Amino acid sequence: MTSTTAEIAATAPGERVIGDTVLAVEGLETVFYTRAGMVRAVDRVSFSLRAGETLAVVGESGCGKSMTALSIMRLIPDPPGRIVGGKVVLDGTDLLQLSEPEMRKMRGNRVSMIFQEPMTSLNPVLTVGRQISQALMMHQGMSRAAAMERAIEMLRLVKVPEPAQRVKEYPHQLSGGMRQRVMIAMALSCNPRVLVADEPTTALDVTIQAQILDLILELQKKLGTAVILITHDLAVVAETAQRVIVMYAGRKVEEATVEELFTHPRHPYTRGLMASIPRLGLMRSQAAQTGGRLQEIPGMVPPLFDLPEGCAYAPRCERADDHCRAEYPPYEEKRPAHWTACWHADD
């Protein structure tokens, strides 16, 4: 499975090649047992992902996108959390059926994750090289020396300058952007099939954000990794992903290709999200309508332990009627390959 940098470099960085399905999530359901009662953090979420593809998962804080990611990795803290239903099929293997030692062999190896906080996501008392080589020694049975060599290669791949010196340094000696590059090097060191990136650029300077995103996309092309990109930033989605899932209160509310979603958003929540991002040019006409102000979505995400009877978005939705408040809308294909759960999607 290991491909050297030379091999990777030999693959021409041309068009994206989208392959077969590598990951299929079906009816994933994760609950948390809290004092206020049981909370359904991920409520019957399904999606699939093909090799080389980038799937964006968007939504406000607390909508369940990070919990979906952690459920795929089976890193939900138990207690209080538990995955209670569904399947996470990676290359024909249901990860939820694996024993913990078997799952451990998958993590960092076949499916990897990078996190939002590069400043705190690396162990402060271990050298960068040690942290990258840890997974290589564990998953690929490399010797310490060989793993260190590969760690240097990986750092070169993520464009960290002077990689041979950097491996001996500690995280506090690196900037936030460099640390996120190290995280990416670590996550991709075993050439995983799926990379889950949970808000990988949120904590970074704006100038660094674009660099890190470009890097992820470039490596994705080289390695053919499928990426799940979790973000609340629709601008990031537009630049990077092929398909988008919009989540609200633990459920999928809309799913489409990026072009389709941005041109024909169906769910009022998605429209609200789009209206709340500042854009030049495109939004001029709309800005004129709203008196030059950005639109916000009124209200807050309802607490998950106290969801309304019908559509969870109804209390904040300007189109909500009695039907919305009474019954949760079915998740239907409203346009070709464009699914949404809204009674008013056709309005």
Place this chain on the structure above:
Amino acid sequence: MASYLVKRFLLMILTLFGMSVLIFVMLRLVPGNIADIVFEAAGMVDDADKAQIEADLGLDQPIVVQYGRWIGGLLQGDLGFSYVSERPTLEEIGPRIPITAKLAGLALFFSILFGIPLGVISAVRQNTPLDYVLRVVSLSGLSLPSFWLALLILMFFVSFFGTIPIYTRPPETWWGELALYSVPAAAVGFRSSALIMRLTRSSMLEVLRQDYIRTARAMGASDNSVNYFHALKNAVLPVTTIIGIEAAFLIGGLIVTETVFNIPGVARFLVEAILWRDYPIVQNLVMFIALVVVVINFLVDLLYVVLDPRIKYAD
């Protein structure tokens, strides 16, 4: 770093100087000197003889002169003579130091050996019956006075094995020595191990919540690797501080323990010397203990640099 070391060294000298003044003045503030005690014990009342003894020992001199003589001698390696045995102080203290050093070292070794792993286990199994048991044990370790624990251990040995594990003659083999010192070391080290355990536990609980622990898990690290490698390497940092402080505290605990187990170490000897107002012994021994404590704390500070790459002693 070099200038830090120089500064640190000067500070150590200053600490020791302060300590010498303190112990010297405090000893003289305690009512009575050796002459008073000897005369009272013997029931003699000849003031001339008493004054003669005080003059011989230099106790009639002004306190500043006495202090100058002591420090002057100390700097030249002359520690003076014990008032009680009239033998050189060095000969009196010298043979006792290794005994106490072994006892304290063993106690510290035990407390680290048990304290750190049990602290990790307690943290990893937080709020399970095992955690509760360990917490109760550690709390009792902190609350039990070591002399009482020592007595309990002696009674336990007497009733179950029909023997008392106390010092009767110098051990001949190293395992004989180990067996002899193990029981008192465990008695005096219980407190330290309880303290180390509690600190390791709380430090681990703090570290296990950190993002980099989640990263380690996401990369496929096993529970043992996460707990004992990724987490413990961070959690052990505050524990080193306590180990340094406990090393000093052990001396206090040893005074009682050496008495209970009849061990001819320096701690018990120090108390006897204080009772006799045997100034040269007390002063020099306290200075020696102060030196050990100061050096241990210095070593702990240096250990930080090794354990935590973020710490650098800037000039």
